[in-house]
Amino acid sequence: MPDVLVIGGATEAMLARMSEKFTVHKWAEHDMDWLEENAEKITHVVTNGHDGVRPEIMAALPNLQMISCYGVGYDAIDTTEAVRRGIMVTHTPGVLNDEVATTAVMLVLACYRELLRDDAYVRSGEWEKKGSAPLTRSLENQTIGILGLGRIGQAIATKLAPWNPTTVYHSRTKKDVPYTYYDNLEAMAADSDILICITPGGAETRKIVNAEVLAALGPKGTLINVARGSVVDETALIDALQSGKLGWAGLDVFEQEPKVPQALRDLPNTVLLPHVGSATVETRTAMANLTVENLLQHLETGTVATPVPE
Numbered sequence: 001m002p003d004v005l006v007i008g009g010a011t012e013a014m015l016a017r018m019s020e021k022f023t024v025h026k027w028a029e030h031d032m033d034w035l036e037e038n039a040e041k042i043t044h045v046v047t048n049g050h051d052g053v054r055p056e057i058m059a060a061l062p063n064l065q066m067i068s069c070y071g072v073g074y075d076a077i078d079t080t081e082a083v084r085r086g087i088m089v090t091h092t093p094g095v096l097n098d099e100v101a102t103t104a105v106m107l108v109l110a111c112y113r114e115l116l117r118d119d120a121y122v123r124s125g126e127w128e129k130k131g132s133a134p135l136t137r138s139l140e141n142q143t144i145g146i147l148g149l150g151r152i153g154q155a156i157a158t159k160l161a162p163w164n165p166t167t168v169y170h171s172r173t174k175k176d177v178p179y180t181y182y183d184n185l186e187a188m189a190a191d192s193d194i195l196i197c198i199t200p201g202g203a204e205t206r207k208i209v210n211a212e213v214l215a216a217l218g219p220k221g222t223l224i225n226v227a228r229g230s231v232v233d234e235t236a237l238i239d240a241l242q243s244g245k246l247g248w249a250g251l252d253v254f255e256q257e258p259k260v261p262q263a264l265r266d267l268p269n270t271v272l273l274p275h276v277g278s279a280t281v282e283t284r285t286a287m288a289n290l291t292v293e294n295l296l297q298h299l300e301t302g303t304v305a306t307p308v309p310e
Ligand code: A2R
Pocket: 072, 073, 074, 093, 094, 100, 147, 148, 149, 150, 151, 152, 153, 170, 171, 172, 173, 174, 198, 199, 200, 201, 204, 205, 226, 227, 228, 277
């Protein structure tokens, strides 16, 4: 049987299906010395978007043919190097669109309607002592700027439509959609009440949401990030939230996961999630199935269902 190296967490169901056709090696149980001894036989790697494949691991595998990524984002995999070496890389687009969009909507609502503050108000007994909680903001008729109107971005726009927004977007290219296109992110932020980030990570989008963009979004503005922590300048974000230059932030992703700066945790105007955009049983099962299907299809036919565009 061929050998697959599994980096990061794979579910029991994934491991069981892979084991039918592959000898499975879990990276968590090994080290670089083991890898050197066993490198030649490993033809396939399964990983996730967070762990990716470290350059030294990719370099150590001379016969690597394919990397199957459990997740849509693959910025932790060096695709330039994979293309150069003829290594096929796959990911799991599409099957998580609705779930990540739901996470974005949940963060928007939690910020607008102060879900965490009001929940604490009930639990602490303040409601009984002080009476009604302070009023919150309505999500009706807001201008929503989507940074990255791809598969998930469009699902977010659709899911937010019942709140009657004006939907606008920024990406590198104009899309055939009924929303207004901005070729300048800062200008879009200035016109938006909510800025939702849903681009890929990687060098091209690194810190594109910078101090200027956050200031343009403004004191009444809400930033939502369900893309990658790298897309937002986290230091500038903390400064903007602390100084009141930005109103609220709902974040599912961070620069150094799972480390989240204490300053973000201390702020009352943030809602923080542990990178759970797609993390439901149903959606993770669909992603797991697609990850394994790509792997098995590559083994059996040399083709795959969902290659990365590169
Ligand atoms: O720029 P375009 O026209 O290629 O549009 C893509 C946009 N995008 C960018 N927008 C502004 N500046 C950039 N440097 C830039 N690079 C890409 O992001 C497109 O509208 C969107 C990505 O859409 P999809 O490729 O369909 O990705 P999907 O499935 O929506 O997932 C987005 C990301 C993943 O890569 C994970 O990082 C995260 O959501 O879960």
